Amino acid sequence: MKSILCYGDSNTWGFVPGSFGIRERFDRNTRWTGRLQQLLDPAHFYVIEEGLNGRTTNLDYGNKPDGRRGTEFLSAILYTHSPLDLVIIMLGLNDLKKEFNNRTSQHITQGTKEMIEIVRSTNFGPNMQSSPPILIVSSPIPVETKCSNVLDMFEGAKERLQNLADNLKVLVSEYDKDIYFVDAAPHIQLSPVDGIHFDKKAHEQFALLMNDTIKNIFNLSS
Template sequence: MVKTVLCYGDSLTWGYNAAGPSRHALEDRWPSVLQAALGDEVRVIAEGLNGRTTAFDDHSAPEDRNGTRVLPTLLGTHSPLDLIVIMLGSNDMKPWVHGNPLAAKHGMGRLVKIVRGHAYPLEAEAPEILLISPPSIRRTENVEFAQMFAGGDSASRKLADLYSALADDAGCGFFDAGSVAETTPLDGVHLDAANTRKIGEALAPLVRVMLAL
């Protein structure tokens, strides 16, 4: 039976390309790279939204960016699921969201509880969960992004340890995307094509283990 993986994230999952700005080609986005590596045994669904947070409101966009409000609908839409991969937290570092890595950890914890407690169609079981800490924000000469993520360079470096501890406590998988990829200096937040591909390539062996393939 084909396994189904839902990738839940923000612009790093959507494929925002700072060099355009534009959107990376489909084949360069990390969920697509993961799909190619896993082959026909797995169906990988990409659900990325620019600006999405873990669990906090940001009313500066036409979409609902609060990850906790959108997730239940997607769990029902794509059920049954075998694995959900969650990479969020970069947008939590915006000062007007909260800018606090501990708050991002609590937001991710809330998402875990939503996945575990959802009433899935046809009494399907809750999927396994893989938490990913995004590559750290870096300083940039892009004035708008420097102000948009002020303080995010130091704050985001704490996410990996916090998410790792959460994963241990909650019985989830964990991966530090910053161990294989780095953000572009063009805006300090997003990934170039090579780095988003690295995430998909690095995740493939871990996802295979979690899906028992």
């Protein structure tokens, strides 16, 4: 049984687009993590959800409870679910919130590097003898929306995220082995309802992308 940890934000948690305030959540079978479990061989893969609304790469909020900084509890989460055969990290969109002073793709890449170093410093991989392999996912680009919550909160986010895939790809190339990269942007369109969240179609498309990527990582036939 191979264990895959999915470490992300509201798009891993399953936030329904536009449901600010009430925070509706797609059911397990709709969320990409649940669909990925169905697509992979359930007898040989265990997909673990670790999505948190508002999670950043390495930033603390001034007005929210602790725990949303991606680097904060990552070591403990890795230990909790160990041994792990793969850690998927998809974070960065929340770094673009206006309150974080115009963070750019370069800042997100640095935050991602900090998380990579945390994972690589552990021995929570297969057989608890080394660190687990890592898959870095570059987030889809925000889309135009009329949602007032997003327009104010994520002002200028689309432009500041444009170079993220290139920057993350370069980052991943700096490591010698057991770290992989995929750009979700060409495959997924975020919901026009709020411009930043997966709708049902996007969850399905992303699950299919992850399924293909994981099978390539483990050299499995489709």
